[in-house]
Amino acid sequence: MIEYLFLLVLSSSIQCYYGQESPKVAPFMSIVKPVIGGKTSFTCQSLAGSPPLLITWFKDGQQMNESASTRIRTNEDSSILIMESISSSHSGNYTCKISNRYGHDSYSSELLIEGPPLWVEKPTNIKSEIGRMLTIRCLVSGYPKPRVQLKKLKGLSWIQLTDKDQIIMVNRDSSSGEFQIRSATRDHQGRYGCAASNGIQPDLWTEFDVIIDVPAEFKEKNIAVSTKKGNPLELECSADGDQPVTVKWFKDSTPIDKVDPLRYQITDAPNNDGTRSMLTVNSADVKDDGLYLCLAENSFGKDERKIRVTIIEPPPAPLNFAVQQVWSRTVSVSWAKPPESKTSILSYIIRYWKVSSPGVNDRLHEINVSSSLNLHLIKDLEPGSQYESTVIAVNEVGSGAPSQKISFVTGEEEPSGAPVDLHAIARGPTTARLAWRSPPRNTWNGKLLGFYVGYRLIDDYKTPHSLRTVSIPESNSSHHEYFLRSLLKGAKYSIILKAFNSAGSGPESSEITVETLSGDVPIAPRFHVSSVTTDSITLGYILSSGSSKIQNLDLHLKEGDDSDWREMDIFLENKDVGEYTLTALNPDTVYTIYLTASNENGVSDPSHLVKTRTIRSHRDFAIGSIFEGSNGQYGDSRAFVSVLSIIIAVSIIIIVIVIAFVYVRKAQLEASTKPNFEFALATGTLPLNKSIPNFGTERRFIDSDNTKPLMNGTMMSDHHVNQYPVSYSNLPTENVSYQTH
Structure with missing residues (x-):
C-alpha cells in the first residue's frame, strides 16, 4: 500500500513538472444584486489546468445556450455569463464546468430573484382508462418558492385534494407541483385546477379536465x-x-x-x-x-x-316413519331420510297430537330434531292415551310434505284421580243406592274398567272396607249408580270408592256415610201391555198384596234411543190390580217402560223392562198403496204426478200440525215430570227424604251431562245374590216386548 501511494505522488509530481494537470474552477458569485428588469453576470475562471480548456454553463442541471436574455463570452481560461432583463424565471442554480483531457472541475452558485410564480409546465386535459396511473404536472418557478395546490370542482365549490382522495404529491414537496393518481377510478373524473402562489402577486391558476374512460364491467362475476x-x-x-x-x-x-x-x-x-x-x-x-x-x-x-x-322445492316426505317402542309416558319413533333433493335437509319436525275421541284431537305439539338424526324419543305423554304423529323434513325453502301418519297407544298407569260427587241414600232396610261421577278424564291414565265400592260399619273403624267390584261397559257417560245390598237393617255405614284400570286402582274418594232404613220397602210391581194404538199404550199392573202399604206408584218411560227417562205418578185406587193408559205418543215408535212403588221406607226395586211399539198410522199405509196398481205395478205416470202433488201438499200441512202438537205435548210432559231420583227428592214421594242427612262430596268439576237422571248410569251388577243392577236401563230382568201390526 505504501508503495502504491509513493508511485501516485511520484506520478503527480512528474505531471506537474511537465505542465500536465486537470482544471480548477475559482469560486464565483453574482457581481451585483439582481433585481427584476436589471442586469447581472457570473464570471468563471480557471485557477489551473493544462490547455485546451472547455467551459460549459448549466442552470438547474440543464446546459445553457445563448438566448435573447442570456449571453455567454468565453476565452481560453475564463467565461462570463451575462443575464439581461432579469425576471423571476432567471432564479435557479448556475454551474460552471471546466474540463480538459486530464479531468474536469465545476462550481455552482444560486441566483435568487424575488418575483411572482411563473409556469414551467402548465397542465392540460388528461384522458385515461380506468385503473391506469395518472400524472398531473403543475410545474412553476419563482422566488420565494411557490406553493402548489391541486383542487377539484365538486358542485359549485373547489375542494383541495389530499391523500384521502387517492391523489399523492410526488416527493411530498408542496413546491414540486407534480401529482399522481396510482389507480384511476370513475370518481377521479371531473374538473381540476392548479393554484400556485409565493406571496408575490399575481398568483397562478389554471383549470383542466380529467376524463376516465370506463368500460362495461360487472362487480360480481x-x-x-x-x-x-x-x-x-x-x-x-x-x-x-x-x-x-x-x-x-x-x-x-x-x-x-x-x-x-x-x-x-x-x-x-x-x-x-x-x-x-x-x-x-x-x-x-x-x-x-x-x-x-x-x-x-x-x-x-x-x-x-x-x-x-x-x-x-320443499323436501319430499321422510320414509318408513314407525314406532320402535312405547312406554306409558314416552315413545321411540324412527324414520328414513327422504330421497335426495337439490338442497340438503336442515332439520326435521315431529308433530304429534292426542286423539280425545273419534274425529276430535287435542293441541298439536311440535319437536325440532337435527338433520343428522333419524330416531327420537317423544316424552311427557299421557298414560293410556291414543296419539297420532307425523314427521316433516325441512330445507332452506321450508317444510315439506308430512310422512305417513302413525298411531300408537301409550301404556296405562294406575288412575291418579279419585271418583267425585259420591252420594248415597238408603233404599230399604238392607239396600243403599250410590251415585257418583268418574274421576277427571285426564287422571284416568288409561281406560277405566270399573270401580271398587268399599263399605264397613261406621263404628268398626279397625276393620278395612269390604270391596265389591263394579265393572262398566263401553260408554261415554260419567254418571254411575249402584245398589249396595245385603246390608244390616238400620245400620250406619262408611262408603268409599276407587277407580281401576288394567294397571291397577287409583286413590280413594272422600268418605261418606249412609244409614239403612229400619222398615221394609214394597215389593217390585208387575205389569203387562194390554193394548197399543198409534198414539197410546195401555198397561195392566199387579201389586203384591203381601208387601207394605204402597203410597205411590210411579211409571218410568223412555222413547226410542233417548237417554232421559220421564216419570209420572199413577193414581192408586186401593186395589192390587189396575190399569193405566199412556196417551199423546208418537206412531210407529218404540217405548221402554218400567214401574216402581214406594212407601214411607223408600222406593221399591224396579219392575221388569217392557219394550213396545206404537202402531203405524193409516196415512202411511194409504201413501204406500197409491203407488201400486192392482197387479202390483205402478199406475199411469200422469196420475202418479197428480197424486204425488196432492200428497206432498197434505203431508206438509200434517207435519206442521204434528210438530206443533208434539212440541206442546212434550213441553207439558217435561214440565209435569222429572227424572225419578230428582223427582222423588223434590216432590217427597219418598217419605224418608225429609230426614235424609246432607251427604256426598262437594262438586269439583263441571259436567255437561249433569242434567241426566242418575238412573242413566252405566254400571252393571256385581252378580252377588239378590244384587240389583245399577242402571235401570240395563236391568237384567225379564224383557217383554209387544209388537203390533
Missing part, C-alpha cells in the same frame, strides 16, 4: 340464485360503464329471445353508473333451472356475469 318452484324468479345484472351500455341475456349459451320469449321478461334501465337489466319469470318452474349469462358492452370494453339458477 359469478353468483348462485335459488328459488322455490312457483315463486317469482328475478335475476339482476347491473353493469358499470360509460353510456351507452348494452346488456344481452343467454340461458345455457342460447339467447333468451330464442329460448322462450313469451316466458321471460327483460327490462333495461340506464343510469349514471351504467345499465341495470332485470330478467323476470312470473312463476318459476324446473325448466328455468340452468346457467344464465349477462353480456354487457360499450365503446371501451365488455364483461360478462354468470348466474347459476336452481329451482328447488
